[in-house]
Amino acid sequence: MLGRKALTDVLTHWRNASRLAEDNVAKQAFQFPNSGIGLALSVACTSWDEQSSSVRSFRMNGWPGVRKSSAGQASACRRESVMSQRGVVQIVNAHRQQEGGGFVVRRPFPSASLRYADPFVLLDEMGPVEYGPGQAIGAPDHPHRGFETVTYVLEGESEHEDSAGHRGKIGPGDVQWMTAGRGIVHSEMPSQELQRSGGRMHGFQIWVNLPARDKMIAPRYQEIPRTRIPLAMTSDCLAIVHVIAGEALGAHAVIETRTPISYLHWTFSPGASVQLPLPREHAAYVYVFDGAVRVDNRDLHSGQLAVLGEGDSVQFEASQRAQVLSLSGVPLREPFVQYGPFVMNTEREIQQAFEDYQAGRLGEIRR
Numbered sequence: 389m390l391g392r393k394a395l396t397d398v399l400t401h402w403r404n405a406s407r408l409a410e411d412n413v414a415k416q417a418f419q420f421p422n423s424g425i426g427l428a429l430s431v432a433c434t435s436w437d438e439q440s441s442s443v444r445s446f447r448m449n450g451w452p453g454v455r456k457s458s459a460g461q462a463s464a465c466r467r468e469s470v471m472s473q474r475g476v477v478q479i480v481n482a483h484r485q486q487e488g489g490g491f492v493v494r495r496p497f498p499s500a501s502l503r504y505a506d507p508f509v510l511l512d513e514m515g516p517v518e519y520g521p522g523q524a525i526g527a528p529d530h531p532h533r534g535f536e537t538v539t540y541v542l543e544g545e546s547e548h549e550d551s552a553g554h555r556g557k558i559g560p561g562d563v564q565w566m567t568a569g570r571g572i573v574h575s576e577m578p579s580q581e582l583q584r585s586g587g588r589m590h591g592f593q594i595w596v597n598l599p600a601r602d603k604m605i606a607p608r609y610q611e612i613p614r615t616r617i618p619l620a621m622t623s624d625c626l627a628i629v630h631v632i633a634g635e636a637l638g639a640h641a642v643i644e645t646r647t648p649i650s651y652l653h654w655t656f657s658p659g660a661s662v663q664l665p666l667p668r669e670h671a672a673y674v675y676v677f678d679g680a681v682r683v684d685n686r687d688l689h690s691g692q693l694a695v696l697g698e699g700d701s702v703q704f705e706a707s708q709r710a711q712v713l714s715l716s717g718v719p720l721r722e723p724f725v726q727y728g729p730f731v732m733n734t735e736r737e738i739q740q741a742f743e744d745y746q747a748g749r750l751g752e753i754r755r
């Protein structure tokens with residue numbers, strides 16, 4: 389571990405580069421040159437010597453384990469040189485499209501300008517829509533193979549049944565993470581109550597691709613109620629995050645993913661400013677669905693998705709209320725063949741999926 393002297397040096401250096409004395413609590417990134425480990429941590433300055441402009445004592449929060457000894461080798465760098473911020477390399481406007489039994493979605497991808505956001509296959513915003521009695525539409529029995537569907541409901545209620553015998557109903561704030569693997573047939577419908585009486589429906593479905601080694605695994609179903617979705621906020625309370633997958637602001641998701649994925653729902657109040665560390669090896673995307681947010685000096689508006697470039701963090705600035713999904717994950721970089729509800733690596737595997745479905749090998753929903 390770092391020696392106290394080295395840390396003091398770090399903090400003294402940092403004092404000149406940032407606003408530790410003013411903030412008293414600040415976040416900074418450190419790089420350990422010989423270990424290749426970069427990390428963000430929170431340091432509270434508990435005693436500041438004005439005369440010498442140095443830290444007398446300090447407390448560190450969330451200090452992660454660093455296996456390799458780095459005593460005397462730590463160097464604090466200015467924020468801009470250590471946390472390299474991801475830029476915006478492409479902005480995609482979501483198009484409207486009918487899905488399932490005819491409900492309308494906003495879909496930034498797949499689209500003509502963004503065919504595949506490896507490792508994410510699809511992002512659909514369902515609604516918001518106000519249904520009258522008897523009007524609510526869903527997606528009756530249909531198959532999937534080779535990937536995962538993740539449904540996150542904001543308003544309304546959705547009922548799910550599948551050929552593996554899973555059944556569930558998810559409402560506002562709940563998440564259903566369904567691993568199709570080698571194949572299922574499922575139905576995704578507004579709840580009986582919503583179909584009967586009408587009401588508002590708003591939510592998301594994303595498709596997460598599975599690596600070739602996992603495409604034929606057994607189907608799995610994770611249903612996570614809103615009470616188990618971790619919630620965190622910045623110390624100024626201007627940014628709130630629901631951690632569906634991955635981690636943010638010290639909160640860790642309960643959902644298990646096959647490959648490293650981050651799926652976060654942000655709510656920003658005017659004045660919010662958040663730096664989110666994201667692993668350098670992740671491909672990252674930001675979708676705005678309410679208000680507007682600034683990333684890399686670009687204003688992103690509701691219905692726009694930004695493809696982010698390389699770096700190890702993303703900086704959000706909000707001058708108005710905004711809601712945003714941030715998605716990131718390690719790209720699979722494997723051959724990608726999609727046909728409708730099947731996502732495989734080769735044309736032959738797609739053909740096999742159709743044959744298996746038609747022969748009833750993906751099963752049927754027993755009612």
Ligand code: MN
Nearest residue numbers: 527532537576
């Ligand atoms: Mn489906």
